[in-house]
Amino acid sequence: MTESLLQLAKDSSADKKHELAEHVTELLVARASDTQSEETSLLNNMLEGVYDSLELEARKTMSERLCTVEATSNKLAVAMASDDLPVAQAVLERSNCLREKDLQNIAATKDEAYLLALAKRDHISKDLGGILVKRGSKKVKHAVAANLGAEITLPVFESLVKDMPKQLGDRIRHLRKSNDELIEDLFKDDGDIAAGKELVKRPSKISPKAWLMGIRLKKTNLNKAIYQLSIEHNLLDAVALLSFFCGLDMKYVHNLMVRFDSTGIATVCRATGIGAKEFQAICKERCKHLKFPESTGSKWLTNYHMLDETDARRLLSLMKMKLKATKQKKAA
Numbered sequence: 001m002t003e004s005l006l007q008l009a010k011d012s013s014a015d016k017k018h019e020l021a022e023h024v025t026e027l028l029v030a031r032a033s034d035t036q037s038e039e040t041s042l043l044n045n046m047l048e049g050v051y052d053s054l055e056l057e058a059r060k061t062m063s064e065r066l067c068t069v070e071a072t073s074n075k076l077a078v079a080m081a082s083d084d085l086p087v088a089q090a091v092l093e094r095s096n097c098l099r100e101k102d103l104q105n106i107a108a109t110k111d112e113a114y115l116l117a118l119a120k121r122d123h124i125s126k127d128l129g130g131i132l133v134k135r136g137s138k139k140v141k142h143a144v145a146a147n148l149g150a151e152i153t154l155p156v157f158e159s160l161v162k163d164m165p166k167q168l169g170d171r172i173r174h175l176r177k178s179n180d181e182l183i184e185d186l187f188k189d190d191g192d193i194a195a196g197k198e199l200v201k202r203p204s205k206i207s208p209k210a211w212l213m214g215i216r217l218k219k220t221n222l223n224k225a226i227y228q229l230s231i232e233h234n235l236l237d238a239v240a241l242l243s244f245f246c247g248l249d250m251k252y253v254h255n256l257m258v259r260f261d262s263t264g265i266a267t268v269c270r271a272t273g274i275g276a277k278e279f280q281a282i283c284k285e286r287c288k289h290l291k292f293p294e295s296t297g298s299k300w301l302t303n304y305h306m307l308d309e310t311d312a313r314r315l316l317s318l319m320k321m322k323l324k325a326t327k328q329k330k331a332a
Contacts, residue, residue, distance in 0.1 A: 149314030
């Protein structure tokens with residue numbers, strides 16, 4: 001395969017280069033999490049080599065296919081992010097292959113449309129947010145303020161919100177306050193969190209590992225697994241699966257599950273694609289575990305219907321970033 005691709009790369013025909021780019025992009029997508037192998041490096045090198053000779057539509061297709069692929073090289077990601085906006089937008093909004101310095105450089109040099117795309121990223125660092133707020137229009141500033149994954153100080157946040165319609169500003173203010181409290185709880189000792197008793201292991205027809213294998217083989221899905229485990233009164237195994245799919249350590253998902261409110265576990269569930277029916281089953285079991293009336297679960301479900309998936313994904317991303325930074329600080 002490698003020799004045939006190399007031969008195709010040497011062909012000067014524009015059609016052949018487009019054919020190569022399309023084929024290699026698909027190969028890279030198939031190796032989405034393989035970031036270290038020699039073959040992944042070769043695939044990226046090929047795309048980097050033909051990139052400038054591709055037409056805009058082909059570059060746009062490549063960007064949309066690779067914007068969430070971790071195996072994409074930083075060099076290729078930067079090339080796409082610096083391209084014309086139709087190409088750059090998907091990578092600017094979603095790619096994790098752009099480094100912080102790349103993001104800040106684009107924010108400092110590109111125009112309004114690029115800034116707006118950056119303002120929609122799941123996580124915005126304090127420094128990047130500062131550049132966006134300084135250079136951006138009111139529309140960009142509002143997008144930063146509404147982004148629950150943006151790390152901005154309270155004074156800056158309040159200065160941005162005051163220019164918004166009151167109802168929208170109040171909603172975002174409430175969300176950010178409750179989310180800040182939630183993130184603060186992640187770093188507290190277990191005994192300091194307002195939560196119920198620990199979950200215990202219960203018998204289940206299918207183990208989390210078996211569920212995971214079935215999901216990977218596309219024989220079932222996460223929603224079916226979570227629903228079944230909930231009606232089996234086995235929230236601990238549900239925590240294990242949610243932990244795997246959301247990327248948070250099981251300890252933190254467990255603590256969110258037994259908290260006296262639903263903000264945290266609702267965020268994890270919405271960000272991982274859990275449906276309302278399945279979340280209702282979780283709520284019912286949580287109420288039993290926490291000894292709450294069923295009416296509390298109904299309120300949690302109502303709030304879940306109103307929770308935006310983008311907000312949930314951004315808050316989850318911010319949780320992971322802050323936990324990672326804390327671990328690195330402790331290890332230093």
